[in-house]
Amino acid sequence: MRRPLSLTLRLTLLFGVTAAIVFAVFGWIISQSTERHFAAEDTSELEIIARAAHDMLSGFRTPGDVTQLKQRLDDILVGHHNASLYVVNKDGQTVYASPGPDLSAIATAAGRETEGKVVNQWQVANHTYTALIQLVREVAPAANGPYTLVIAAPIEAHLHFLAAFRRTLWFMIASCVAIVSLLGWVAVRQSHAPLHDIVARIRRISANELNTHLPPETVPYELTELAVSFNEMLQRMDAAFHRLSDLNSDIAHELRTPITNLMTQTQVALSRARTIDEYREILYSNMEEYERMAQMVGDMLLLAQTDNHPQIKNIEEVNLADEAHALFEYYDGWAEERGIALTLEGVATVSGDRLMLRRALGNLLSNAIRHTPVGGTVRVKLDTSTAGNNSIVVENPGPEIPSEHLPKLFDRFYRIDLSRQRGGDGVGLGLAIVKSIVTAHGGKIDVASAEGCTRFQIALRKRPASMRRPRQDRAGDS
Known part of the structure; x- marks a missing residue:
């Protein structure tokens, strides 16, 4: 895959292209304006001569006045040193021709039917002229009219000036484009200095310095959101590192106790010969520790799967009331032994993984039974709201529970009792598993504790949009 162009090069090219377009448009406008200016001046001079010559020819009465006519036409050209005048009658005979270039070809090219004025550029003897051609009809019948009047002026000096002007203009435009591009490159490099500073700060941040922040007030306004987002990312990473560190410590603590018990019991068993019943008792005790470690490993595997692959595949309609009744039967003996009553109110049906939802509800029930005093009642309430959500409440x-502990109840291995003393009441992953399952189903779980009552509430949509039923036929799963 081709690497994208750098921001500096992109902005420099943008400056250069923009400057080239703007300067080119301005240069073309200036060049056209200068050409029109010279053309207007040349035309204005020729029109002055043409008006005077027209008036002169209109008063021409007889061929005998030709000498006087030529003298007057010579007078018209006084003060117009570069202009030339040529007059031809209707028979093609030259009436007047001023010194200078031969303009007969222009008169012939114009033709006798020329109406009004025709201004154009003509090449005569390798020289360029601007010519004005006019047909003079208002003459006396005896004057052998009408006359074709041709006035021309050389414009080579103007053309040379315009050519040199264009070369200078486009050279200046090219130089300005290069200078603007260079200055744009310098400006972009200078404007990227805050980014380079941020990169340098980021490079100095290590895993032990995730609490470092980029003060938003020290960066340009355009980079404020970048600094804020980076600080938020560092906070998330810092929290994740702390959770990972705490998790490693908790796992080590949780595994150390059963392993220590196994080692102690094994050392005691090997200290002397024992009867079969004694060995059997030791093995039963060891089995409890093995089961505890197996449960911990299984719970950690489940959490890892739901964290890394939150999409639920085995989706079906789950009747939560039926699942609650089945769990009541399972926990009935334990609850009866503690003198605790279990009650269910309402009905609800959701789409999801039945076994995962049963486990989440079971974990909440076991947690509630464990912390309910003798003679209390654990209530499960199911409700379908009008907003399309199903509510599951276990209280x-x-x-x-102190308010400072409520946000952390769903953390792995978290216990309110900081002494970490276990009483055979699980490994501290039950509520973390509940939250992971609820999150995987696109739901939300909250906890509140007040007035002598602890209340867990789960909100699940009837059919979360993020969940997709597998494409394969359900009948083929068997």
């Missing part, structure tokens, strides 16, 4: 009486 139990008991000691209030």
Whole structure:
């Protein structure tokens, strides 16, 4: 894949192209304006001579006045040193020709039917002229009219000036484009200095310095959002590193206890010969520790799968009331032993993975039973709201949870009791699994604890848009 052009080169090219277009348009306008100016001056001079000659010829009565006519036409050219005049009658005979270039070819090319004025450029003897041709009809019948009047003036000096002017103009335009491009490159490089400074700061940040921030007030206004976004990213990374560090510590702590118990029991068993019943008792005790570690590993695997692959594949219609009744039967013995009642209110149906949803509801039930005092009641409430969400509420009486602990209840291995003493009540992953399952189903879970009651509430959409049913036929899954 081809690497994109650098921002500096892109902006420099943009400056150069923009300057080239603007200067080229201005240069063309200036060049055209200068040409029109010289053409207007030449035409104005020729029109002055043409008007005077026209008036003169209109008063010409008889051929005997030719000498006097030539004298008057010579007088007209006084003060117009570069102009030439040529007059021809209707028979093609030359009435007057001033010294200078032969203009008969122009008169012949114009023709006898010329009406009004024709101004054009003509080449005569390798010289360029601007010619004005006019047909004079208002003459006496005896004057052998009408006459074709040709006035010409050389414009080579103007053409040479315009050519030199164009060369200078386009050279200046090219120089200005180059200078603007160079200055644009310098300006872009200077304007990128804050970006280079940010990059230098980022390079100095290590895993131990994730609390470093880029002060938004120290960067240009256009980079403020970049600095804020970068700071937010660092905060997320810092929190993730802390969670990872805490997770490693928690896993080590949770695994150390069962492993220590296994080693101690094994050392005691090997210290002397024992009976079969004693060995069997030790093996049963070890089995409990193995089961605890297996549960921890299974829970960590489930969390890893739901975190990395949140899309739910086994989607079906799940009747939450039926799942709650099945869980009541499973926990009935434990709840009865503790003198705790289980109640269910309402009905709700959602689309999702039935086993995952049952596990999430089961974890909330076991957590509620564990923290409900003797004689209390754990209530499960199901409700379908008009907004298209299903609500699952699990609440139990008991000691209030301090507000500072509520946001952390769903963290892995988090316990309110900082002494980390275990009483055989799980490994501290139950609520983390609940949140992971709910999030994977596109839902949200909240917790509140007040007035002697702790309340977990899950909001699930009936059919989340992010969930897609597998393409293969369900019948083929068996």
